[in-house]
Amino acid sequence: MSKSLTVLDFFCGAGGFSEGFKQLGFDVVYGADNWNPAIQTFKANNSDAEVVKVDVLELSATDVPKADVIIGGPPCTEFSGSNRGGSGNVKEGMELVKRFLYYVHELKPRWWIMENVPRLLQTLPPKFRLKDLGIDKEGIFEIPKMQVFNAADFGAPQKRTRLLSGKYPNPLQTHSENPVVTLNGQKLSHWFTMRKVIESFPNPLNEPRKGKHVKDPNYNFNVTEMKLEDHFGDHSIMKDEEAERNKRQKTEHPYYGKMKFPDDLDRPSRTVMATQFNASRETMVIAMSNNGRKIIYRKPTIRECASLQCYPINYKFIGTNPTTKYKLVGNSVPVKLSMAVAKAILREAGMRTRKN
Numbered sequence: 001m002s003k004s005l006t007v008l009d010f011f012c013g014a015g016g017f018s019e020g021f022k023q024l025g026f027d028v029v030y031g032a033d034n035w036n037p038a039i040q041t042f043k044a045n046n047s048d049a050e051v052v053k054v055d056v057l058e059l060s061a062t063d064v065p066k067a068d069v070i071i072g073g074p075p076c077t078e079f080s081g082s083n084r085g086g087s088g089n090v091k092e093g094m095e096l097v098k099r100f101l102y103y104v105h106e107l108k109p110r111w112w113i114m115e116n117v118p119r120l121l122q123t124l125p126p127k128f129r130l131k132d133l134g135i136d137k138e139g140i141f142e143i144p145k146m147q148v149f150n151a152a153d154f155g156a157p158q159k160r161t162r163l164l165s166g167k168y169p170n171p172l173q174t175h176s177e178n179p180v181v182t183l184n185g186q187k188l189s190h191w192f193t194m195r196k197v198i199e200s201f202p203n204p205l206n207e208p209r210k211g212k213h214v215k216d217p218n219y220n221f222n223v224t225e226m227k228l229e230d231h232f233g234d235h236s237i238m239k240d241e242e243a244e245r246n247k248r249q250k251t252e253h254p255y256y257g258k259m260k261f262p263d264d265l266d267r268p269s270r271t272v273m274a275t276q277f278n279a280s281r282e283t284m285v286i287a288m289s290n291n292g293r294k295i296i297y298r299k300p301t302i303r304e305c306a307s308l309q310c311y312p313i314n315y316k317f318i319g320t321n322p323t324t325k326y327k328l329v330g331n332s333v334p335v336k337l338s339m340a341v342a343k344a345i346l347r348e349a350g351m352r353t354r355k356n
Contacts, residue, residue: 002028004025004251005026005027005068005069005345005346005349006026006027006028006029006065006067006068006069006353007021007022007026007027007028007029007030007067007069007070008029008031008064008065008069008070008071008072008103009028009030009031009032009042009071009108009110010032010041010056010070010071010072010074010100010103011032011056011070011072011073011074011096011100012031012032012038012040012051012072012076012326013033013035013038013041013328013331014041014042014045014317014329014331014332015031015041015042015045015046015332016309016310016332016333016334016335016338017051017072017073017332017333017339018031018042018046018338019045019073019311019312019315019335020071020310020333020335020337020338020339020341020342021071021339021342022039022046022060022272022341023335023339023342024339024342025346025347026027026069026342027048028046028048028049029048029049029050029063029065029067030050030051030052030067031046031050031051031052032052032053032054032056032064032067033050033054034053034054034055035055035285037318037319037324037327037328038076038328039051039053040318041316041317041318041328042318044316044318045098045315045316047329050065056096056099056100056224057095057096057099057105057244059093059101060112060326061103061106061107061258064103064107064343066092066108066109067107067109067266068075068078068106068109068110068111069109069110069111069113069345070104070107070109070111070112070113071111071112071113071115072098072100072114072115072336073098073115073116073333073339074093074096074099074114074116074330075093075096075116075145079263080266080289081118082321083255084349085106090123094119094123096286097114097116097120097124097191097202098132098133098134099133099134100114101128101141101143102134102135102142102174104166105133105135105141110167110349111119111166111167111168111170111345112163112166112167112245113165113166113167113168114164114165114166115162115163116162116163116165117161117163118148118161118162118163120163120165121148121163123161123164124143124146124163126143126146126294127140127141127142127143127215128140128141128143129141129182132300133328139166139259143165143166144166144167145164145165145166145167145168146164146165147163147164147165147170147281148161148162148163148164149161149162149164149211149337149338151189151310151334151336152173152175152268153173153174153176153335153341154173154174154175154176154178154334154337154338154339154340155175155189155190155192155218155310155336156169156192156193156268156308156309156334156335157192157193157194157196157197157217157268157269157307157308157310157339158268158269158270158271158272158308158309158310158336159268159269159270159271159324160271160272160280160334161227162333162334162337164215164341166347168341168342168344168345169345169346169347169348170344171337171340171341171342171343172186172343172344173188173190174340175187175188175189175190176189176190176191177190177191178190187215191267191268192268193265193266193268194263194264194265194266194267194268194269195265197217197269197304197307198265198286198300199302200215200216200217200307201214201228201231201304202214202225202231202289203304203309204231204232204233204234204236204298204301205232205237205290206232206233207232208224208228209225209226210224210225210226210300211224212224212225213225213258214228216307216312216313216314217307217313218307218310218312218335218336219312219313222314222327223313223314223315227314228313229303229316229317230233230302230303230306230317230325231282231301231302231303231304231348234301235301235302235322236287236297236298236300236301236302236304237296237298238278238296238297238299239278240327241242243278243285243296243297244279245279246261246278246279246280246281246285246297247261247285249279249281250281250285251282253347255283256281258274259281261285262285262286262287262297263284263285263286265286268280269284269300269308270284272284272300272305272308272309272329272330272341273325273330274326274329274330274331275323275327275329275330276288276299276322276323276326276330278299282297283299284299284347285297286296286298286299286300296342302317302322302325302326302329304328305326306329306330306332308335309329309330309332310336310337311329311332311335312335316333317329
């Protein structure tokens with residue numbers, strides 16, 4: 001088989017889910033989202049795809065092309081335990097989930113994957129009446145598989161657990177906290193650490209240097225420091241009082257568990273969040289020497305967060321400020337997890353994996 005398999009991406013965001021498929025030779029033909037920075041970012045990195053800004057609740061399946069694979073991540077904030085103490089509007093979130101399933105039923109792809117937070121398992125039934133999906137027919141829609149995966153087990157430098165629901169073959173685990181040999185003789189590599197990402201980049205407080213290159217920590221290519229975007233500057237620096245408050249939130253919190261301050265660089269990072277408030281407990285903290293004068297604290301730069309999400313270092317994020325770009329990155333599916341599922345689909349289809 002020489003023809004590329006085609007992909008539709010609903011709730012496409014910045015395009016992390018699609019990127020994993022694209023890197024393995026899939027043809028990403030369509031992306032839909034209702035947030036302008038996401039649409040602009042997806043367009044900038046998928047120039048051949050049809051990209052539509054739309055409320056998917058108002059979109060008809062007849063307006064969408066058919067494809068071999070449908071992917072998507074309905075917004076997870078309503079199901080996330082971090083959203084207002086876990087009190088998000090679950091009913092509103094389920095309407096978006098059901099709309100995604102409506103497209104799957106109507107477009108009938110060979111494979112489909114819906115990504116979300118594991119907490120969705122508490123409210124996601126394995127079966128829906130077609131009428132509940134807005135389809136005026138008798139019948140039942142079944143979700144064949146609902147399984148939780150840790151992105152670190154597939155080579156991502158981040159411990160991010162995601163629920164993948166749909167019709168897809170299981171991805172093969174490649175990494176482990178403790179390297180072992182599986183029953184089929186496959187040797188699993190050690191988890192990819194946060195340190196390998198952070199130490200791949202130059203000091204963000206310095207000016208980019210002519211003639212100096214940065215090697216992508218996830219992929220085998222370089223860019224010059226002069227072309228490295230979203231890294232240099234002071235957008236990641238914490239004030240002393242912010243760092244102190246962050247430390248108290250992590251180490252002295254009255255009812256949540258204790259966390260390390262600064263973060264442990266010798267493990268995969270914690271989940272990259274969409275919001276990066278300097279004084280927040282959830283924000284990752286890196287200690288660094290300011291040219292040997294004193295230790296200062298910072299969060300990962302936008303580009304470092306993007307690499308923790310396994311985006312290539314030349315991937316473009318379109319936004320007018322760091323807050324928007326952090327949100328684009330934090331709301332993404334880790335590319336290495338997406339690639340693992342894409343590779344499993346290629347195996348099932350009897351197609352060769354394109355090396356990247």
